[in-house]
Amino acid sequence: MVDYDFLLQELKRILKEKQLKFTRQRELILKALYDNPGHFSPEEIHRLVQQTAPDAKVGIATVYRTLALLEEEGLADSLSFGKEGKRYEIGLKKHHDHLICTRCGKIIEFVDEVIEERQEAVGRRFDFTITDHTMKIIGICKECREAEEKNSQQDKKQETL
Amino acid sequence: MVDYDFLLQELKRILKEKQLKFTRQRELILKALYDNPGHFSPEEIHRLVQQTAPDAKVGIATVYRTLALLEEEGLADSLSFGKEGKRYEIGLKKHHDHLICTRCGKIIEFVDEVIEERQEAVGRRFDFTITDHTMKIIGICKECREAEEKNSQQDKKQETL
DNA sequence: CTTGATGCAAAATATTTGCATGCTC
DNA sequence: GAGCATGCAAATATTTTGCATCAAG
Numbered sequence: 001m002v003d004y005d006f007l008l009q010e011l012k013r014i015l016k017e018k019q020l021k022f023t024r025q026r027e028l029i030l031k032a033l034y035d036n037p038g039h040f041s042p043e044e045i046h047r048l049v050q051q052t053a054p055d056a057k058v059g060i061a062t063v064y065r066t067l068a069l070l071e072e073e074g075l076a077d078s079l080s081f082g083k084e085g086k087r088y089e090i091g092l093k094k095h096h097d098h099l100i101c102t103r104c105g106k107i108i109e110f111v112d113e114v115i116e117e118r119q120e121a122v123g124r125r126f127d128f129t130i131t132d133h134t135m136k137i138i139g140i141c142k143e144c145r146e147a148e149e150k151n152s153q154q155d156k157k158q159e160t161l
Numbered sequence: 162m163v164d165y166d167f168l169l170q171e172l173k174r175i176l177k178e179k180q181l182k183f184t185r186q187r188e189l190i191l192k193a194l195y196d197n198p199g200h201f202s203p204e205e206i207h208r209l210v211q212q213t214a215p216d217a218k219v220g221i222a223t224v225y226r227t228l229a230l231l232e233e234e235g236l237a238d239s240l241s242f243g244k245e246g247k248r249y250e251i252g253l254k255k256h257h258d259h260l261i262c263t264r265c266g267k268i269i270e271f272v273d274e275v276i277e278e279r280q281e282a283v284g285r286r287f288d289f290t291i292t293d294h295t296m297k298i299i300g301i302c303k304e305c306r307e308a309e310e311k312n313s314q315q316d317k318k319q320e321t322l
Numbered sequence: 323c324t325t326g327a328t329g330c331a332a333a334a335t336a337t338t339t340g341c342a343t344g345c346t347c
Numbered sequence: 348g349a350g351c352a353t354g355c356a357a358a359t360a361t362t363t364t365g366c367a368t369c370a371a372g
Contacts, residue, residue, distance in 0.1 A: 127303040135296040142288040
């Protein structure tokens with residue numbers, strides 16, 4: 001994983017390049033994403049930032065604006081699934097895809113080189129300039145499946161009573 | 162592609178199984194998805210249904226409720242990307258993935274058997290019971306790229322003037 | 323200083339829900 | 348007839364925007 005300082009320099013470089021300003025809020029939001037492994041909604045990120053820096057008043061609007069900026073610049077990635085809206089994670093990690101459990105919401109990251117390669121091939125096939133790609137495998141994780149099996153056994157017992 | 166009658170029977174079967182009712186609205190929404198190739202937002206689907214059956218008053222709430230039902234039962238699939246919210250397409254097509262152009266919004270469907278296979282493998286690796294998966298390749302399509310190149314050539318001409 | 327960034331609140335969207343009434347079964 | 352489904356409108360939730368003010372460059 002990239003270290004925080006690198007991300008911070010990247011952010012500064014990008015801002016300078018686009019003649020935008022480096023602000024406390026932008027830094028705090030980047031840091032919140034960096035420090036918290038996981039996938040968060042804008043609201044959750046807002047809460048995280050407020051916890052880290054209770055003195056800095058950061059508005060939810062700024063969180064939305066900053067997340068859009070970070071995503072555009074590749075410093076954050078977003079993911080959305082099912083009912084839940086968009087969720088963000090820090091960008092510039094090694095590229096990876098996601099397994100999502102529909103029962104408990106757990107998200108597992110994985111990398112499969114063969115898939116990565118095939119995606120390039122598909123891009124070439126359709127003469128598409130690929131800028132990004134995402135893959136989600138939806139299903140039920142081991143733990144939830146086992147819990148479910150246990151429950152259905154209990155159900156059977158119940159029925160026999 | 163499955164024919165409409167099959168989908169309709171499926172819907173009826175599912176509804177009966179869950180002791181739910183087969184209604185005009187549910188049928189209209191399924192048909193709108195079937196008749197219109199593409200990926201639509203709930204609002205667009207609402208509009209499509211109203212055009213098809215101007216006499217049937219179908220509320221937007223019913224569209225949301227029905228889409229959720231259809232998706233849950235696999236008769237519709239949803240996709241979400243960037244700013245745009247969720248978009249739906251008819252389900253039970255051959256499984257496929259999507260190429261999405263960020264310039265013009267075009268969505269191309271494709272199938273790659275190798276990727277399909279690898280996904281199964283990933284599921285096994287993490288002991289995940291896969292119920293679905295989606296892959297999106299984001300980028301710029303041929304047409305938009307060419308249009309862009311043309312523009313940047315014009316820009317250069319401008320600069321020389 | 324100049325210009326972009328922010329917070330706030332209001333506005334615009336998007337989605338869900340309560341409830342009286344209408345339709346399937 | 349019983350009970351789910353619907354439309355409508357109200358309630359929520361989510362995201363965006365206008366604007367006065369603040370702060371980075």
